[in-house]
Amino acid sequence: MTGVRIWDGPSLPARVTANALNRRSFLRVGAAALGGMAALAAALSPLRELGSDQVPNLEQFLQKHYKQMTPAELEEALERIRAKVEKRFEVRPHLRDLKPMEGVEFGYALNLSRCIGCRKCVHACVAENNQSRTPEIQYIRVIEMPRGTLDVEQGTHHYDRPLVPDAEHFYLPVQCHQCANPPCVKVCPVEATWQEKDGVTVIDYDWCIGCRYCEAACPYWARRFNFAQPKLPKDQLNPNMSYLSNRPREMGVVEKCHFCLHRTREGRMPACAEVCPTGARKFGNLLDPHSEVSEILRTKRIFILKEEVGTLPRFFYYFDERYPNSLDPEAIAIADDLRAKEGAAYGCLPGSNGPDTEIIAAVTPQWWDGRTA
Amino acid sequence: MKNYLRFLSRCFRLSFVGDARYYAWMFLLTSVVLLGVNAYCKQLVAGLATTGMTDQVSWGFYIANFTFLVGMAAAAVMLVIPVYIYRNRELHDLVIFGELFAVAAIIMAMLFVSVDLGRPDRFHHLMLRFNFPSSMLTWDVVALNGYLLLNLHICGYLIYCAYMRRAPSKIFYIPFVFVAIAWAISIHTVTAFLYSGLGGRPFWNSAVIAPRFLASAFAAGPAFLVLTLSALKAFTTYQVSAKAFMTLRNIITVALTINMFLLAAEAFTEFYTDSAHGASARYLFLGLHGRTALVPWIWSAIALNLVAMVLLYTPLSRRVAILQFACVLLIVGIWIEKGMGLIVPAFIPTPLGEIVEYLPTRNETFVTLGIWALGLLIYTILVRITVPVLSGRLVFDRSFASATAEHHPQP
Numbered sequence: 001m002t003g004v005r006i007w008d009g010p011s012l013p014a015r016v017t018a019n020a021l022n023r024r025s026f027l028r029v030g031a032a033a034l035g036g037m038a039a040l041a042a043a044l045s046p047l048r049e050l051g052s053d054q055v056p057n058l059e060q061f062l063q064k065h066y067k068q069m070t071p072a073e074l075e076e077a078l079e080r081i082r083a084k085v086e087k088r089f090e091v092r093p094h095l096r097d098l099k100p101m102e103g104v105e106f107g108y109a110l111n112l113s114r115c116i117g118c119r120k121c122v123h124a125c126v127a128e129n130n131q132s133r134t135p136e137i138q139y140i141r142v143i144e145m146p147r148g149t150l151d152v153e154q155g156t157h158h159y160d161r162p163l164v165p166d167a168e169h170f171y172l173p174v175q176c177h178q179c180a181n182p183p184c185v186k187v188c189p190v191e192a193t194w195q196e197k198d199g200v201t202v203i204d205y206d207w208c209i210g211c212r213y214c215e216a217a218c219p220y221w222a223r224r225f226n227f228a229q230p231k232l233p234k235d236q237l238n239p240n241m242s243y244l245s246n247r248p249r250e251m252g253v254v255e256k257c258h259f260c261l262h263r264t265r266e267g268r269m270p271a272c273a274e275v276c277p278t279g280a281r282k283f284g285n286l287l288d289p290h291s292e293v294s295e296i297l298r299t300k301r302i303f304i305l306k307e308e309v310g311t312l313p314r315f316f317y318y319f320d321e322r323y324p325n326s327l328d329p330e331a332i333a334i335a336d337d338l339r340a341k342e343g344a345a346y347g348c349l350p351g352s353n354g355p356d357t358e359i360i361a362a363v364t365p366q367w368w369d370g371r372t373a
Numbered sequence: 374m375k376n377y378l379r380f381l382s383r384c385f386r387l388s389f390v391g392d393a394r395y396y397a398w399m400f401l402l403t404s405v406v407l408l409g410v411n412a413y414c415k416q417l418v419a420g421l422a423t424t425g426m427t428d429q430v431s432w433g434f435y436i437a438n439f440t441f442l443v444g445m446a447a448a449a450v451m452l453v454i455p456v457y458i459y460r461n462r463e464l465h466d467l468v469i470f471g472e473l474f475a476v477a478a479i480i481m482a483m484l485f486v487s488v489d490l491g492r493p494d495r496f497h498h499l500m501l502r503f504n505f506p507s508s509m510l511t512w513d514v515v516a517l518n519g520y521l522l523l524n525l526h527i528c529g530y531l532i533y534c535a536y537m538r539r540a541p542s543k544i545f546y547i548p549f550v551f552v553a554i555a556w557a558i559s560i561h562t563v564t565a566f567l568y569s570g571l572g573g574r575p576f577w578n579s580a581v582i583a584p585r586f587l588a589s590a591f592a593a594g595p596a597f598l599v600l601t602l603s604a605l606k607a608f609t610t611y612q613v614s615a616k617a618f619m620t621l622r623n624i625i626t627v628a629l630t631i632n633m634f635l636l637a638a639e640a641f642t643e644f645y646t647d648s649a650h651g652a653s654a655r656y657l658f659l660g661l662h663g664r665t666a667l668v669p670w671i672w673s674a675i676a677l678n679l680v681a682m683v684l685l686y687t688p689l690s691r692r693v694a695i696l697q698f699a700c701v702l703l704i705v706g707i708w709i710e711k712g713m714g715l716i717v718p719a720f721i722p723t724p725l726g727e728i729v730e731y732l733p734t735r736n737e738t739f740v741t742l743g744i745w746a747l748g749l750l751i752y753t754i755l756v757r758i759t760v761p762v763l764s765g766r767l768v769f770d771r772s773f774a775s776a777t778a779e780h781h782p783q784p
Contacts, residue, residue, distance in 0.1 A: 036403075039404075039407050040407065040410070042407075043407040043408070043410040043411040043414065044410065044411075044414055045414070046411065046414040046415045046417075047414050047417065049418045050418050054418070055494075056494055061494070064501075065498075065501065065502050068502075141725060143725060143726070151649060151726070152724075152725050152726035153649065153722055153726035154726070155725075155726055157725070157726075157727045174725055183572060183573060186508065187507075187508050187509065187510065187570075187571075188504055188508060189499060189503070189504050189508045189510040189514070190495075190498045190501075190503070190504060191502045191504045192498070192502075207495070207498055207502075208491075208495075209490050209491070209492045209493075209495045209496065209498055209499070210421075210490050210491020210492040210495075211486075211489065211490055211491070211510065212431045212432065213508070213567075215428065215431040216431060216432060216571060216574065216720075217571050217574075218724065219573025220573075220724060220725070221428075221429075221723045221724045221725045221727075224428050225421070225428055225431060225491065226420070227420055227421045227422040227424075227426070227427070227428075228419065228422035229419075251420045251491070252420060252421070252490075252491025253491060253492060254491075306573075306724075309572040309573055310572065311572075311573075
C-alpha cells in the first residue's frame, strides 16, 4: 500500500475500519442524495412559470360547492370573483347570482327552413359569454347538411363558402340541448354540473375537477374544455355576468351553453336568438301555453336529435311544411338583403375547429415541446 | 410495534442495497420518473393543451393506460384462484408477486387518472361531494382504493409473518383473499361500465366490453408475471419451477383465446349490421373518409395477438424463452388494443360526425413513461424486499447484513 498511513498501530481496530467505511459511505450517500435533489429541482423547474393567479389562494381552495354556500358565503365568493375580474380586465363586472324563476321551464325551437347558415349565432354567443378567444371556444356548431338526411356524419362542419345559404344544403345548428335526462349530470363524479328548476344544466366552474367525463357522455358534443389558459382581450369582456353562466372561466374546467341564463332569467332572449337575422331561433317558457315556443310545439311537426339515446332534450327542430324542397323564400330574401348591406363582411362567418391541436399550436408557446417560446 | 417499525426501516434500507445491475436499473427508472415529473410540471403550467387531446377526442393516452393497468391489477386474481380454490401448489409461493404487482398497477392507474385531471388542485372535491352511486367514476374510485387496501393488507401481512418467522393466522388473511377475488373482477367490470354506460358513444355502448376487458386482462396480467418471474429467476436465488410457468401458460392461452373470440364477435356485429352505429369501428379497422391514423395500430395489435396465440398453442412455448417472447407480443398487442383500439376510436367520429384524429404529444408521452417507470420502481422495491424475507434471509432475529448477501448464491 503506497498511501499515507495515518494510523501507526499494528492493525486497524475493527471500530475504526467501520468508521472509515461509514465516512466513505456517508460521502457517497450524501453525493447521491445531493445529485438526486438537484435532479428533482431541475425536474420541477417549469413550475416557476406558474402564474400567481393560477395557484388558488386559501379562500378559493376552501370555497364550497354552489349549493352548499350560505347567502353570505356566496356573496363573499361573488366579491372575490368581481375583484379578480377587475384586476384582470380593469372593469368592474355586474356579477350576480340569478336564481331560476318560478313557473318557468325554458325551451328552444329552431326552424331549419329559415336557418341560412351565416353563423352569426356562433359569434354572438362567443361575444356574450366571455369564452376564450385564443383558442376560441364556441358553444354552437352549425353543420351544413345535404338535403334528404339527418345523419350528421354526412354533414360538413367547416364549410367555407363566400355566400350562404347554398341551395343544395340545409343548415343544422347544434348546441347544448338542456336535456331533461342529462347523461353529463349523471356521470359527473363531484356534482359540479346539475339541472336547475328551469331546465338549464349549469356548471359550477369553481367545483369542476376537469375529468371530462361529461364531455365523453354528451351525445350532442355540447361541452367544451379549457385545455389552455383562456385568453380574452380586455376590451372584449362582457361585464354583464352571473355565477353559473358567463363569468370568465379558468384553465382546466368544462363549460357549455346555459341558455344565456344571465339574460333569460331576467326576461331577455339568449344572444343567439336575438342576433338571428331570419328569426329561425325561437326561445321561451314551455310552461306558458301562450309562449311562441309552446305554440310551435303544438302546431309544428317538431323532432329532436338522437331521440334513441333517451336524453329528452329541450331543444326542438322543425321544417316548415310549406317549403319541403327549399329554404323559406323569406329567409333567402333576408340573406340576399344582408349580402347587399354587409358586402364582403357577409358570408358564412368563420367556423371553428374548437380548441383544436392546430389552433393551439398557433397560439400557445411550444416550449414544452422543446421548441422556442 | 417496535418490531414492525424496525421491519419497515429495514425494508427501507434494503431498497437501497443491491449489485451494480440493481443500481443501474434503479438509476434508469429514477431518471425516467424525473423526466415524467418535468413533463407533468409543464402540463400543470400550460394546461392539457400540452397533450394531443381536443374537445373532439377528449380522452387519450392517459385514460388508455389507466384502463390497461386496471386490467393488469385485476389479473393477479388469476394466480389467486388456482392457489386458493384449486389448491395448486406450484403457484402458491408466487401469488404474492402477483398481488404486489397489483399494488403497483393500481398506483399507476390512479396516477394516470390524476394526471388527466384539468384541476388536480381540486382533488378534495371528490371527498366533499361524491356523486355515488350515480357516477361510475365514483364506483371506480371506491373499487380501486378498496382493491389497493386489500392487496396491501394481504401482502403486508404475509410478508411480515414470514419476517417474524410465525405462521400466518388464516383468519387474518383467507377471508380477505376471497373478498379480493370478487373485488378484482369488480374493478375491471366497473371500469368497463364507465365506458359501456354511455349511450352517446355507440362504440362503447356494448355489453361485450366488460367481458372483453376481463379476458384481455387475464391474458396480459399473467403474461407480465411470466416476465417478472423470469427476471426473479435470472437475477435472484429465488426458485421458480417450470411447472409454474406452464400453469401460467395455460391460463394465458385460454384467456387470450376468449379475448380474440370476443373481439371477433364485436367486429362481426359491427360490420355485418353495417349501420351508422359502426362508424367508429369502421374508422378503427378500415379508416373513414380517408382518415386512417388508427388502422395500423389495430392491425398490428391483432397480428401480435395472433402470433402470440399460435406460439402459445404449439409445443414451442414449452420452452421458457419462447413463452417469454409470446408474452411480450401479447402484452404489447393488448396494450394497443385497449388504448389506441378502445379508448380513442370511441371519439372518432364525434357525436356530431366530425373526424378529428388523435396522436399523443411528446410531453404526454413523457408523463406516461414517467408513471410507468414509477410503477416499475415501486414494484422493484417491493420485490427486492420480499425475496429475502420469503427465503428466510431477512428475519427479525438475524442481522440486516445477512439479508443483503442475496446475490451470492448460498451453498
